[in-house]
Amino acid sequence: MTASCGAEPLHLQVNGQAQSLASVPREASLLHFLRNDLGLNGPKYGCGLGQCGACTVHVDGVAARSCVIPAHGVAGRKVTTLEGLGSRGRWHPVQAAFEDAQAAQCGYCLNGMVMQAAALLARDPQASEARIRSELSGNLCRCGTHIEILDAVQRAAARMSAAHEDKAA
Numbered sequence: 001m002t003a004s005c006g007a008e009p010l011h012l013q014v015n016g017q018a019q020s021l022a023s024v025p026r027e028a029s030l031l032h033f034l035r036n037d038l039g040l041n042g043p044k045y046g047c048g049l050g051q052c053g054a055c056t057v058h059v060d061g062v063a064a065r066s067c068v069i070p071a072h073g074v075a076g077r078k079v080t081t082l083e084g085l086g087s088r089g090r091w092h093p094v095q096a097a098f099e100d101a102q103a104a105q106c107g108y109c110l111n112g113m114v115m116q117a118a119a120l121l122a123r124d125p126q127a128s129e130a131r132i133r134s135e136l137s138g139n140l141c142r143c144g145t146h147i148e149i150l151d152a153v154q155r156a157a158a159r160m161s162a163a164h165e166d167k168a169a
């Protein structure tokens, strides 16, 4: 990104790597920064208003809508995008479950669905169907694949819950 009036240096950690940019506009959104400066295209631009969930990332492990968060608002914090959650050959359980359940049509909403679900299951691996439905209620899918998405998250919850119990035994 080129230096501009009202730009400042920005330091934060993204997907486990320190990122330092000399000049990021004060008004730049975290979504813009991730996609345009770091080339991380997991988070998607949907509404730009914090209302659809397509742009969801984790900030210090908590699901957050990157389109309405200023990049400078997360200076010094840990940001995780879909790329940092897992990748082919080492999928996060939620990603693996979405693949197993074939829970996609166009796939545009999946970043948000996966990131929101992964944050929930990290705090509550035994999340109930009602809890999952509630957690994902703010994530929109224009293709109407909600049933398959719910199935995928429940599969992930079952696997993560079993793994959690194995560890505790």
Ligand code: FES
Pocket: 044, 045, 046, 047, 048, 049, 050, 051, 052, 053, 054, 055, 056, 065, 066, 067, 068
């Ligand atoms: S693009 Fe961020 S919530 Fe819709």
Ligand code: FES
Pocket: 103, 104, 105, 106, 107, 108, 109, 110, 140, 141, 142, 143, 144, 145
């Ligand atoms: S699969 Fe197309 S928006 Fe959800």
